[in-house]
Amino acid sequence: MTLRDSDKSCVSCRSSKVSHSCPLCEEAICSKCVMRPPQGAFVYQVNCESDLKHPAYCQGCFAERVEPALEQYEETLAKARDVFVFFVTQRKEIPLIRKSKELLMVQEQEDRDVTILKLAFMGAERGFNAIIQCDVVSTKVRNEGYQRSVWNGKAYPAEVDADKLNRYGF
Numbered sequence: 001m002t003l004r005d006s007d008k009s010c011v012s013c014r015s016s017k018v019s020h021s022c023p024l025c026e027e028a029i030c031s032k033c034v035m036r037p038p039q040g041a042f043v044y045q046v047n048c049e050s051d052l053k054h055p056a057y058c059q060g061c062f063a064e065r066v067e068p069a070l071e072q073y074e075e076t077l078a079k080a081r082d083v084f085v086f087f088v089t090q091r092k093e094i095p096l097i098r099k100s101k102e103l104l105m106v107q108e109q110e111d112r113d114v115t116i117l118k119l120a121f122m123g124a125e126r127g128f129n130a131i132i133q134c135d136v137v138s139t140k141v142r143n144e145g146y147q148r149s150v151w152n153g154k155a156y157p158a159e160v161d162a163d164k165l166n167r168y169g170f
C-alpha cells in the first residue's frame with residue numbers, strides 16, 4: 001500500500017515522518033510506531049486470514065487484531081507439536097477414541113515435516129490430539145522450465161488414548 005496523502009501524520013505519535021500506511025485502517029504510521037509480526041508468524045496455519053498476513057500495522061490494529069490471533073496461533077502450534085501422527089503405513093493398532101470424517105489436505109509444500117506439521121495444526125485447531133491415515137507424498141512439478149519436488153499431504157483428525165504412545169516429535 002502506498003501513501004497517497006503526503007500531509008498525513010503518524011496516527012500514534014503525530015510525527016510527520018510517515019513511512020507506512022496501515023493495511024487495515026489505512027492510517028499513516030511513522031517508522032518508529034510501525035508494528036511488525038514476528039518472523040514466521042502464522043506459517044503453519046493453513047487458511048490464515050489475509051488480514052493477518054501483512055508485514056506491518058499501526059499500533060491499534062496490531063493490538064486489536066494481530067496480537068490476539070498470534071496468541072491463539074502459538075497456543076494451537078504448541079498443541080500441534082504434541083499431536084500424534086499415524087501414517088497410512090501404520091500397522092499397529094491405534095487406540096482410537098473418535099475419528100473425524102473431514103479429510104484434511106495440505107498441498108505443494110517445500111518440506112515433508114512442514115506438510116505434516118500443517119496437517120497436525122489443522123487437527124489441533126479442530127480440537128483433536130491425533131491425525132490418522134496420514135499420507136504425505138512428493139511429486140515433481142514443472143515450474144518455468146525447471147523441475148522441483150513438492151509435498152502433498154492428507155490425513156483425518158482423530159482423538160486417541162494418549163497414554164503409552166510415542167509422539168512424532170516436531
Ligand SMILES: [Zn+2]
Nearest residue numbers: 010013030033
Ligand atoms: Zn509515530
Ligand SMILES: [Zn+2]
Nearest residue numbers: 022025058061
Ligand atoms: Zn491500523
